[in-house]
Amino acid sequence: MSQVNPSSTARERAETDGGSAPSAVRPSRTRWKVFLLLLGVVSLNYIDRGSVSVALPLITKDLHLTKEVTGFVLSAFFWTYALMQIPSGWLIDRFGPRYMAGGACVGWGLATGLTGMASGVGSLLGFRLLLGAVEAPVMPAGGKLNATWLPAKERGRGAVLMDGGAPLGSALGGIAISGLIAWTGSWRISFVIAGILTAAIGIFALWFLRDTPRAHRGVNQAEADFIERAHASEDAEVGTDKRNPLSAYLKYRSFWGMCLGWMGFNGVFYGILTWGPLYLSESKGFDIKTIGWSTLAIFGAGFVGELIGGWISDRWQAAGASCNLVMRTLMGIAGVAVVAGLLGVILVPDAMTAVALLSVVLFFLRWAGLFWSLPSILGGRANAGVVGAAMNLSGNIAGIVTPIAVGFIVGGTGSYTWALMYFVGAGVLFTLSSLVIDYSKRLATG
Numbered sequence: 001m002s003q004v005n006p007s008s009t010a011r012e013r014a015e016t017d018g019g020s021a022p023s024a025v026r027p028s029r030t031r032w033k034v035f036l037l038l039l040g041v042v043s044l045n046y047i048d049r050g051s052v053s054v055a056l057p058l059i060t061k062d063l064h065l066t067k068e069v070t071g072f073v074l075s076a077f078f079w080t081y082a083l084m085q086i087p088s089g090w091l092i093d094r095f096g097p098r099y100m101a102g103g104a105c106v107g108w109g110l111a112t113g114l115t116g117m118a119s120g121v122g123s124l125l126g127f128r129l130l131l132g133a134v135e136a137p138v139m140p141a142g143g144k145l146n147a148t149w150l151p152a153k154e155r156g157r158g159a160v161l162m163d164g165g166a167p168l169g170s171a172l173g174g175i176a177i178s179g180l181i182a183w184t185g186s187w188r189i190s191f192v193i194a195g196i197l198t199a200a201i202g203i204f205a206l207w208f209l210r211d212t213p214r215a216h217r218g219v220n221q222a223e224a225d226f227i228e229r230a231h232a233s234e235d236a237e238v239g240t241d242k243r244n245p246l247s248a249y250l251k252y253r254s255f256w257g258m259c260l261g262w263m264g265f266n267g268v269f270y271g272i273l274t275w276g277p278l279y280l281s282e283s284k285g286f287d288i289k290t291i292g293w294s295t296l297a298i299f300g301a302g303f304v305g306e307l308i309g310g311w312i313s314d315r316w317q318a319a320g321a322s323c324n325l326v327m328r329t330l331m332g333i334a335g336v337a338v339v340a341g342l343l344g345v346i347l348v349p350d351a352m353t354a355v356a357l358l359s360v361v362l363f364f365l366r367w368a369g370l371f372w373s374l375p376s377i378l379g380g381r382a383n384a385g386v387v388g389a390a391m392n393l394s395g396n397i398a399g400i401v402t403p404i405a406v407g408f409i410v411g412g413t414g415s416y417t418w419a420l421m422y423f424v425g426a427g428v429l430f431t432l433s434s435l436v437i438d439y440s441k442r443l444a445t446g
Helices: 006-016 030-063 067-083 085-095 097-115 121-135 138-149 152-163 165-184 187-208 221-238 253-284 288-318 323-347 351-413 417-434
Strands: none
Touching: 030 067, 030 097, 030 121, 030 138, 030 152, 030 165, 030 187, 030 221, 030 253, 030 288, 067 085, 067 121, 067 253, 067 351, 085 097, 085 138, 085 351, 097 121, 097 138, 097 187, 138 152, 138 351, 152 165, 152 221, 152 288, 152 351, 165 187, 165 253, 165 288, 165 351, 253 288, 253 323, 253 351, 253 417, 288 323, 288 351, 323 351, 323 417, 351 417
């Protein structure tokens, strides 16, 4: 049964009674509260998944980890995270995103707390595997909520608002975890505290989120009608919204462009997220406090860039530009800036310049957060969960490979130069793949 805010319904009725001209009722804006909550949830996601990277200088000494073993520890999270993407997407399309997103948040809070109890390489790997498995549903669930809660013209802002939690959480995580370590004197206790706070936010998300706008008590009739009219218009223009198997998308160039583009993006982002703190420690001589502030600057720039990219996209399209023109232009600019910035990091040895260049890289790299509008564009509302999961699976193959590859590169060469060249290659893959996608066409509508 549809749930509409009773007070809003009464106000509408009162304004149309008495023979006077009816007053337009402003739609509520609950959809943006949903995406602000998703921003917070995804931020916690990245604080928790990146906490090991921030604490690595201490963990490697405490548990006596080699560079190669460190690479496997950083990669372990992505093994189960990637493995669970498609099952998570199917469950989200089948049962809805509310319980999958909120329940995942509670689960990874518990896994983060358990990580603080690791006694050796085996248990540390085990807890990282658990963390990856329980975090898997959150991004596909966000893609599904983007499809069901937002009109097409608002999905760019919704996508980057949700995905902006990645750089924001990475930025705040550096300060939060390093601050907790300094306050408690223990990386282990800091993980337990972070886990408890995350689980509490997950319980709140379960209470607040709803799968559809009409099921939310904060949505008035005007907002529900506004969203539903936009969805009906979208279906009439781009094709019928129906359930499809994932195999129906495998023949489309745009589907593979989406997957490979997200893989290239994550090759850069996860490389900097996982190895960046150790790179700053070993190559630039930063201590744990300086690492925290540098991480804040680098990933904070990514958060600002992501929001600006989403704003430009929606405003430019609202002014009449085609989706293809907007997306291909923005992704092309972002790709060139990322590759150029990474080459600058290799060529310029100064520590502060390296931090500044990495901040520029993240600013433009995070424009790729607009990719989270693609599951709804290419798959429609009915398939956004599984299409988003396929995209995230591809991206997290890079999450599996990149930390291990960098570990062997750095361990074998004793330098981060070729690791940075690896990131350059990933940036090229992101750029080229982004330019072959048709951002205007829903797939598998026949």
